[in-house]
C-alpha cells in the first residue's frame with residue numbers, strides 16, 4: 001500500500017527520528033501518456049497529473065514535509081499567502097495534525113473551489129485587498145516577528161517535498177525525460193523538480209538530466225521580461241504572480257539544464273485547457289494548461305525535435321476552478337422539457353444514427 005511521500009522517499013528527505021510521519025497519501029500520482037497529442041505533435045508526450053493529490057494539487061508534496069517539520073520544531077501555527085492551492089493544502093495538513101492555519105488570499109482572484117477548501121478545512125481565511133506578491137510580503141514579516149511558521153515555498157522543506165514528483169517521473173519512465181515542461185508562478189516548483197533530478201542523477205538512479213522548460217503567463221511573465229510586474233494579470237489565477245520568490249533558483253535550473261523560460265498568452269492557455277480535456281480526457285486547472293500551451297508553442301516554433309520525450313506537469317485539478325471552465329466552452333448545458341421527444345429533437349441536430 002502507498003504510504004505517502006515521507007515514508008516512500010524517506011532516504012531523500014531531511015527527516016529525523018523526531019519527525020512525525022504524517023500523510024494523506026499524497027504523491028504516487030498518474031503519469032499518463034498523451035495518445036492523441038503525441039500523434040498530432042509528433043512527440044512522445046506524458047502528463048504528470050498532480051491534480052490527483054489529496055487536495056487536488058502538487059502543493060501537498062511540499063506541505064506534508066513543511067507541516068511535519070513544523071510539528072517537530074514545536075510550532076503551533078502556520079501562515080501563508082496563496083493564489084489558492086497552497087492555502088487549501090496548508091489548511092488540510094494543519095487540520096490533520098491540529099495546527100492553527102492562517103491563510104492570506106488576494107480578494108476576488110482565487111478560484112472558488114480553492115476558497116471552499118480552505119474554509120472547509122477550518123483555516124482562518126483573510127482575503128486581502130491586494131495581490132499575491134503583497135500578501136507574501138506581509139506573511140514573511142509576520143512570521144519573522146511572531147510565532148507563525150511560514151509554509152510558502154520559501155520554506156526550504158516545501159521544495160524538499162515537491163522534488164519527489166521528479167523522482168516519480170524517473171521511477172515510472174526508468175530514466176529522465178528529454179524535456180520537463182512546467183508552469184511557473186512563484187517559481188518554487190520548477191526549482192524543486194530540478195533539485196529532484198539532480199539528486200537522482202548524483203545517486204546514479206538516472207544517467208542524464210532533462211532540459212527544464214518553464215512557462216509563465218504573459219501578463220505575469222516577470223522572469224521572461226527580466227523585471228517584476230507590479231500588477232500581474234492572467235486568467236490563470238494560480239500563477240498571477242509578478243515577483244517570483246524563487247526567481248534565482250528557477251533561472252539556475254533553466255541555465256544548468258540548457259532549458260528555457262518562456263511565456264504563453266491567456267488565449268494559448270485556454271486553448272490548451274480545452275484541448276487537454278477534449279483530446280485527452282484530463283481536466284486540469286488553467287495554470288496547469290500553461291505547460292501544454294508552452295509545449296505546443298515550442299513545437300510550432302521548431303524548438304522541439306520530432307520524437308522528443310516530454311513530460312508536462314499538470315499542477316492542479318480542473319474542478320478547483322469551475323467558473324473558468326464554464327466560461328471557456330461554447331457548448332453550454334441546454335434546458336429542455338423532461339421527455340424523450342425533446343431529447344431526440346435536441347440531439348438530432350448532430351444526427352442520432
Ligand code: F0G
Nearest residue numbers: 082083085086185186187188189315316
Ligand atoms: N500551478 C498551480 C495550479 C499553482 O497553484 C501554482 C502555484 C503553480 C502552478 C506555480 O507553481 O509557484 O511553484 O511556480 N500556486 C501558489 C499558490 C502560488 O499559492 O497556490 P510555483
